[in-house]
Amino acid sequence: MINPFKPEIAVITEVVKETSDTTTYTFRFKEEETRETWGFEAGQFNMITVFGIGEAPISISSGPSDTGFFQHTVRHVGNVTNALAKKKPGDVVGIRGAYGTGWPLHHLYGRNLLIVAGGIGLAPLRPVIREVMGQRDRFKEVEVLYGARTPGDMLFVREFPEWSEYVKLRLAVDMVPSGVKWDHKVGVVTTLFSEMSSQPSNTVVLTCGPEIMMKFVVRGLLHMGFSPDRIYVSMERRMHCGVGKCGRCQIGPRFTCKDGPVFAYEELAALPEEVLGGVGR
Known part of the structure; x- marks a missing residue:
């Protein structure tokens, strides 16, 4: 991560409804430098910020080898995740991470x-x-x-x-x-x-x-x-x-x-x- 306390801007590029209360979002960082330097391990998580509402920790659901994008699969159960449910492709969020230890x-x-x-x-x-x-x-x-x-x-x-x-x-x-x-x-x-x-x-x-x-x-x-x-x-x-x-x-x-x-x-x-x-x- 570039700065552990500063959210990087990411654009939602795709929204897929998984179940009645769970959605998979595909994101792409807005800044090219962030896209080129950011990475993660399987099992790590990001803090997703919905501006004006708050942030929530969500595990990354795409693979580390997937290039140019990353995904989060979100169950809508709180203020932040319910606000995220209203987002559509083209909208932006903040991303801090990746955090934690991954699967070995x-x-x-x-x-x-x-x-x-x-x-x-x-x-x-x-x-x-x-x-x-x-x-x-x-x-x-x-x-x-x-x-x-x-x-x-x-x-x-x-x-x-x-x-x-x-x-x-x-x-x-x-x-x-x-x-x-x-x-x-x-x-x-x-x-x-x-x-x-x-x-x-x-x-x-x-x-x-x-x-x-x-x-x-x-x-x-x-x-x-x-x-x-x-x-x-x-x-x-x-x-x-x-x-x-x-x-x-x-x-x-x-x-x-x-x-x-x-x-x-x-x-x-x-x-x-x-x-x-x-x-x-």
Whole structure:
């Protein structure tokens, strides 16, 4: 980033409605110098400013190798994100970032990879999937388990056919509304464990979603023999100011904005459950 405290102007170039309350925005920095020097790692986040309203931390959902643009997939649940919902191509926002630590891609080369996502938690993992697609020969077996509340709440559905050419994609929903066709699993995402082919040997796990979901994902995988030092979680819901100054992202001795949002589960396992929220054992 050029200045961690100064938002850079970015233009919205495309708006894609994912679900009834979630939208993917494509951005391009206004200044050529910023476009040429700015970069990020999969799993990092930006602070998005809607001028006159405020700013909010949002994970980047495009791939680091995507050039000339970047994307954010946003659930509209607060003042800033609801104001962003009114924006259209050609409008501008402010961007600070990229912040935090990303997924450990350099540890994934030559290994099997298991990605477990729930709801909006697929957005921070989409950059990893895009990197796998662009460098498929660097990874061994790659499996993606994704769960959402209903079929209509699933993100990036239009991309699933292409993803399936590169990874094993398994889907689950909590419920299927009457009249909706669904050919996949019904149940929480952990019900897909009985169907997955991933085994503990030489497999690294990346997971993101509601904290209570990640708790049961981690618990189930540990019970199956997966190693805690090969399980990585994103605590993206704890992000706040981006620079670790406000203290609202603190988890025990760590700050999500600086030390995270991606952590090895082994780093967090010793912390009390009341500190971790839903992710503790």
